[in-house]
Amino acid sequence: MKLLLTSGGVTNPSIRSALEKLLGKPIGECDALIVPTAQWGHPMCGPTSVRGLVAADPDFRHFSGLGWASLGVLELTALPTIGAERWVPWVQEADVLLVDGGDATYLCHWMRESGLADLLPSLPDTVWVGVSAGSMVMTPRIGTSFVEWPSAPDDRTLGVVDFAIFPHLDAFPTNTLAHAQRWAADIGVPAYAIDEQTAIVVVDGTTEVVSEGQWTRFEE
Numbered sequence: 001m002k003l004l005l006t007s008g009g010v011t012n013p014s015i016r017s018a019l020e021k022l023l024g025k026p027i028g029e030c031d032a033l034i035v036p037t038a039q040w041g042h043p044m045c046g047p048t049s050v051r052g053l054v055a056a057d058p059d060f061r062h063f064s065g066l067g068w069a070s071l072g073v074l075e076l077t078a079l080p081t082i083g084a085e086r087w088v089p090w091v092q093e094a095d096v097l098l099v100d101g102g103d104a105t106y107l108c109h110w111m112r113e114s115g116l117a118d119l120l121p122s123l124p125d126t127v128w129v130g131v132s133a134g135s136m137v138m139t140p141r142i143g144t145s146f147v148e149w150p151s152a153p154d155d156r157t158l159g160v161v162d163f164a165i166f167p168h169l170d171a172f173p174t175n176t177l178a179h180a181q182r183w184a185a186d187i188g189v190p191a192y193a194i195d196e197q198t199a200i201v202v203v204d205g206t207t208e209v210v211s212e213g214q215w216t217r218f219e220e
Contacts, residue, residue, distance in 0.1 A: 001120050002127045002203050003160070005135035007167035008196030009062030012212040015199045016066075022127045022201070023095060030095035032068040037076040038099070038133040041106020041149040053100055063131055064098055076107075079114035091119060094126065101132030101167075104142045105152035111137065117158060132167045135200070139164045143183045161202055164191040169214055171196055177216065184218035191218045 002022045010016050016027075023030050036053050039045035051057075054073055056065035064071060072090070074097070079087050091097070099107070111117040120128075128138070136142045140159040143166075147155050164187045166180040180193035192200060197213025209215055 001123050001160075002125070003138060003201065004127060004129045005138060005161075005165060005200040005202065006129065006131055007135070007165075007169070007171075007194045007198060009060075009131050010066055010129070010199075011062045012197050014210050014212050015197075018199060018201050018210045019127070019129065022203070025095075028067050029069050031070045031072075031093065032064070032096045032098050033072045033074040033090065033094045034064055035074050035076060035097055035099040035107075035134070036102075037110050038102030038104065038107035038137070040077070041103030042101075042133070043148055045102050063100070063129070068096075074116075076110040076114040076116060079116070084115055088115075088119060091116070091123070091126070096127040096129055099128060099130045099134030099137070101134055103147070103149040103152070104133035104136040104157050105147050105155065106149040107133055107137045108157045109149075109152075111158065120160070136165050136167065140189050141187055143187055145183060161207070162189060163207070164189050165200070166191060166193040169193045169195040169198075169216075180216065181218070187218075188220065190220050192216070193218070 010019055036050045039050050053060050053064055137157045138160040139157055142155050144155050166183055168175045184191045194215045195213040198211035198215040201208045
């Protein structure tokens with residue numbers, strides 16, 4: 001699987017160019033599946049925000065509203081009840097998974113429960129575009145300060161990549177570089193703090209930062 005890990009989506013021409021390179025064709029020719037599941041695990045999200053994501057409202061113009069050839073919904077909490085013979089072909093036929101933010105530990109739980117986590121290694125050409133928690137879920141840990149789901153056993157996530165992500169740099173009062181430095185000191189792996197104009201591309205184990213904004217790498 002090819003990864004485009006973002007804080008705020010495809011927010012500038014550099015990130016868009018990186019995405020189209022991963023896809024191998026224009027966005028308008030690609031079939032996308034939205035994964036809204038992480039939103040249900042975060043107290044700041046709910047029916048209105050999920051509706052806006054799925055409807056590709058203007059607030060989601062950098063993500064679901066990019067102009068995809070088709071746009072479907074993959075709700076992970078439903079998958080265990082309908083059988084893999086139905087939903088696995090949906091994922092296999094998609095060019096890209098658009099995985100939204102919310103709580104990364106909740107998303108991680110349902111990726112494992114649904115079977116999507118186990119399916120990922122068999123999708124070498126599929127592009128994963130994460131926003132916030134949708135990016136953080138691919139890391140080994142997110143840090144306890146980012147855990148909002150009360151049932152989360154800890155802050156561990158999938159560990160598909162070997163670094164952690166601190167998103168929304170300078171977007172909120174609690175997401176300054178000083179906060180990121182304190183977070184990174186306890187995370188135990190190399191880490192990136194990224195703003196809304198930055199993305200991390202991971203293909204075949206190679207990592208590249210694409211940015212028109214601000215980002216910092218912290219060593220372990």
